[in-house]
Amino acid sequence: MPELAEVEYFSHQWDSGLGKPIRSVFLRGEKRIFRGGDPREIPIELTGRKLIGSTTHGKQMMFRFGGGHHLGIHLGMTGAIRAFETRTYDPAKHDHLVLYQAKRVLVFHDPRLFGRVRFSSGGPPNWWTDLPPEVLSAAFTQSALTEYLARHRGAPLKALLLDQDRFPGVGNWMADEILWRAELHPRRSGGSLNREESKRLWRETRQVCRMARKTISPNLDDPPSSWLFQHRWKDGGVCPRTGTGLVRETIGGRTTCWSPGRQPEPRG
DNA sequence: GGAGATGTTTCAAG
DNA sequence: GCTTGAAACATCTC
Numbered sequence: 055m056p057e058l059a060e061v062e063y064f065s066h067q068w069d070s071g072l073g074k075p076i077r078s079v080f081l082r083g084e085k086r087i088f089r090g091g092d093p094r095e096i097p098i099e100l101t102g103r104k105l106i107g108s109t110t111h112g113k114q115m116m117f118r119f120g121g122g123h124h125l126g127i128h129l130g131m132t133g134a135i136r137a138f139e140t141r142t143y144d145p146a147k148h149d150h151l152v153l154y155q156a157k158r159v160l161v162f163h164d165p166r167l168f169g170r171v172r173f174s175s176g177g178p179p180n181w182w183t184d185l186p187p188e189v190l191s192a193a194f195t196q197s198a199l200t201e202y203l204a205r206h207r208g209a210p211l212k213a214l215l216l217d218q219d220r221f222p223g224v225g226n227w228m229a230d231e232i233l234w235r236a237e238l239h240p241r242r243s244g245g246s247l248n249r250e251e252s253k254r255l256w257r258e259t260r261q262v263c264r265m266a267r268k269t270i271s272p273n274l275d276d277p278p279s280s281w282l283f284q285h286r287w288k289d290g291g292v293c294p295r296t297g298t299g300l301v302r303e304t305i306g307g308r309t310t311c312w313s314p315g316r317q318p319e320p321r322g
Numbered sequence: 323g324g325a326g327a328t329g330t331t332t333c334a335a336g
Numbered sequence: 337g338c339t340t341g342a343a344a345c346a347t348c349t350c
Contacts, residue, residue, distance in 0.1 A: 056329090057328055057329095060328075086345080113330095128329085128330085129329090130329055130330075131327070131328070131329050131330090132327085132328095132329095132346095132347080132348080148347085165347050165348065166327090166329095166345085166346055166347050166348075167345075167346055167347080168329055168330070168345070168346080168347095169329090205338095205339085206339070206340085207339095208340070209339075209340060209341090213340080213341085216329085218329090218330080225328050225329070226327090226328050226329085227328050228328080229328095283328095306341090307341070307342070307343095308327095308328095308329090309326080309327080
């Protein structure tokens with residue numbers, strides 16, 4: 055499910071637990087979720103520590119605890135963060151991490167195990183500090199994008215937009231939304247864009263990220279019907295701008311939706 | 323029963 | 337060495 059705006063929404067689900075200590079920790083022990091680390095550290099280090107802050111970066115979430123402990127969560131495709139106001143809670147089938155506080159529980163849930171939990175003691179770890187510039191940061195410049203497109207001149211735009219090292223937080227539906235607004239066919243190659251098209255791509259990438267945060271992050275509401283988002287999954291879906299039929303096909307390894315009336319097929 | 327799902331990583335081919 | 341594409345991961349829903 056989650057792309058940048060949804061990730062922001064989920065990270066706030068634990069806000070009610072800010073400033074309060076963890077009393078105990080439940081681990082399901084699914085190794086895949088904690089790949090690359092040893093989850094047994096988590097109960098040892100977090101018990102008695104307060105949750106003191108949270109932040110997101112693209113699709114990554116980071117929760118800070120007292121004592122310099124950091125918990126990183128990636129939701130993968132089906133992960134979710136939840137909080138329940140309760141004193142007792144039996145972990146559900148796909149709950150992988152449950153942090154018990156005095157009056158609530160903070161839960162990470164993920165049926166498909168594509169999500170990931172990382173843990174680090176002693177300051178922010180490299181996997182957090184070395185993240186690339188966010189799309190809405192000042193470092194995400196037009197010229198950096200142009201340079202990137204030139205380097206990946208053979209790859210389809212759809213595949214490039216899913217590159218988390220360059221477009222952190224952009225996922226499948228956001229990539230389609232960006233290309234639709236920029237009037238660029240998803241199969242256009244990185245090297246085929248002229249100056250004007252490259253500028254449109256840059257502008258719409260930022261615009262979609264900005265609007266997604268504004269509309270989705272507060273309550274996980276769906277975007278308005280003027281977006282491609284609302285029409286892209288429906289068979290027989292119609293482009294809200296041209297009124298003509300939408301097309302779906304796999305590009306860059308993912309289901310891709312576009313409006314042929316608006317996004318002309320590349321030549322050749 | 324089969325296909326596909328708003329994601330990332332890894333591996334191999336070009 | 338770099339770029340690109342496909343498969344693998346595991347479960348649920350339509």
